[in-house]
Amino acid sequence: MDYEVTIIGAGAVGCAIAYELSKNYASILVIEKEDGICKGISSRNSEVIHAGIYYAENSLKAKLCVEGNALIYDFCEKKGVPHKRTTKLIVANGNSEEILLEEIFKKGTKNGAELRFLTQVEAKKLEPNINVTSAIFSPNTGIVDSHSYTQALLTSSGAELVLRTKVVGIEKKSGGYRVIVREHTSEEFSFTTKILVNSAGLYSDEIAKLCGIEEANYTLAFCKGDYFSVQNGKNKLVNRLIYPVVKKDFKGLGVHVTLSLGGEMRLGPDVEFISKAENYSISPNKKQAFYEAVKSFLPFVEIEDLSPEMSGIRPKLAFYEGSPDFVINEESGKNLPNLVNLIGIESPGLTSSLAIAKVVLQKLKSV
Numbered sequence: 001m002d003y004e005v006t007i008i009g010a011g012a013v014g015c016a017i018a019y020e021l022s023k024n025y026a027s028i029l030v031i032e033k034e035d036g037i038c039k040g041i042s043s044r045n046s047e048v049i050h051a052g053i054y055y056a057e058n059s060l061k062a063k064l065c066v067e068g069n070a071l072i073y074d075f076c077e078k079k080g081v082p083h084k085r086t087t088k089l090i091v092a093n094g095n096s097e098e099i100l101l102e103e104i105f106k107k108g109t110k111n112g113a114e115l116r117f118l119t120q121v122e123a124k125k126l127e128p129n130i131n132v133t134s135a136i137f138s139p140n141t142g143i144v145d146s147h148s149y150t151q152a153l154l155t156s157s158g159a160e161l162v163l164r165t166k167v168v169g170i171e172k173k174s175g176g177y178r179v180i181v182r183e184h185t186s187e188e189f190s191f192t193t194k195i196l197v198n199s200a201g202l203y204s205d206e207i208a209k210l211c212g213i214e215e216a217n218y219t220l221a222f223c224k225g226d227y228f229s230v231q232n233g234k235n236k237l238v239n240r241l242i243y244p245v246v247k248k249d250f251k252g253l254g255v256h257v258t259l260s261l262g263g264e265m266r267l268g269p270d271v272e273f274i275s276k277a278e279n280y281s282i283s284p285n286k287k288q289a290f291y292e293a294v295k296s297f298l299p300f301v302e303i304e305d306l307s308p309e310m311s312g313i314r315p316k317l318a319f320y321e322g323s324p325d326f327v328i329n330e331e332s333g334k335n336l337p338n339l340v341n342l343i344g345i346e347s348p349g350l351t352s353s354l355a356i357a358k359v360v361l362q363k364l365k366s367v
């Protein structure tokens with residue numbers, strides 16, 4: 001075999017897997033269709049280190065987010081990756097929201113997230129400029145520079161990286177797989193690998209199909225999230241990430257406030273299903289909806305403060321309602337041993353990346 005391990009996709013998750021597997025395997029190749037690492041979902045997100053609050057009990061999302069939270073802080077501290085433990089408030093306004101806040105608190109603490117209830121006075125002390133009647137304080141929520149993080153993972157792994165090279169075919173062979181790739185020059189070549197990891201983000205369902213897996217459960221739908229920046233110095237009026245309570249019928253976390261490492265303030269992401277991956281255009285007409293979504297808890301924001309900033313696309317498993325769990329499958333059961341498919345790695349995938357990588361290693365060890 002040419003390689004022991006080949007990982008398709010140089011996003012945060014693919015590079016975390018390279019880092020973790022490098023502890024057990026000598027020759028690892030990471031293959032990426034773009035001209036650099038961290039150009040897919042990992043480059044278009046809130047860069048929040050989540051605490052593990054919202055996810056269903058006993059789900060992979062809940063478990064791996066809580067584990068990944070500790071692992072990512074530890075990794076960033078050791079490797080000098082820019083990050084900040086900003087902390088976060090989830091704010092309620094009025095009785096009906098306070099009931100939802102209590103449910104979020106119960107769910108989060110069951111998941112193992114460290115959380116504290118704050119009275120109005122306590123919350124106002126932290127954030128004097130917001131409207132709030134009570135809040136949850138999350139001390140372990142933070143932000144990270146996802147590009148530096150992905151680069152540090154790849155560098156620390158010592159894996160070989162090939163850019164501008166797209167995987168276009170996969171054939172099962174005795175003892176492994178033949179991977180057929182097309183370079184940016186349109187030239188095709190192939191190589192062999194014992195272990196194949198599909199960490200292709202928005203295209204992971206297509207890679208599974210190349211392996212002969214036509215499982216409907218793996219089909220992805222694309223859910224865009226837009227962000228609007230908040231201008232005119234209003235970023236100075238908040239000190240941390242601020243989220244509204246999640247409404248029961250809502251598919252995301254609600255338009256909320258995130259901060260960049262440079263201190264810029266942005267609102268988002270919203271939730272919009274689109275038919276095709278990689279359409280990042282933002283309609284300026286959404287300004288009103290973003291304003292409406294935050295005006296109850298951010299009274300200082302005015303519609304003129306908002307400008308379209310960027311968008312990202314979530315790889316949602318198409319045949320599930322609400323928030324389906326991560327799929328991390330070693331495919332011996334489909335007669336494809338040493339193939340690992342990672343499908344539907346949406347939020348909190350960045351936070352969970354090192355914990356996801358540990359699951360991949362465990363699954364490969366038990367083949």
Ligand SMILES: Cc1cc2nc3c(=O)[nH]c(=O)nc-3n(C[C@H](O)[C@H](O)[C@H](O)COP(=O)(O)OP(=O)(O)OC[C@H]3O[C@@H](n4cnc5c(N)ncnc54)[C@H](O)[C@@H]3O)c2cc1C
Pocket residue numbers: 008009010011012013014015031032033034037038039040041042043044045046047048049050165166167168199200201202203204207224225269311312313314315345346347348349350351352
């Ligand atoms: C709007 C939004 C907000 C989010 N906010 C957060 C957050 O605050 N915190 C958090 O923890 N998570 C967040 N997430 C989730 C997080 O960003 C993702 O879970 C994570 O980045 C996924 O990483 P990945 O490596 O799986 O995918 P990607 O970063 O997309 O990497 C996959 C790579 O595979 C490559 N590829 C695809 N097909 C091929 C092929 N055929 N051949 C070669 N290469 C290929 C792609 O080019 C891409 O670079 C958010 C996601 C979105 C969309």
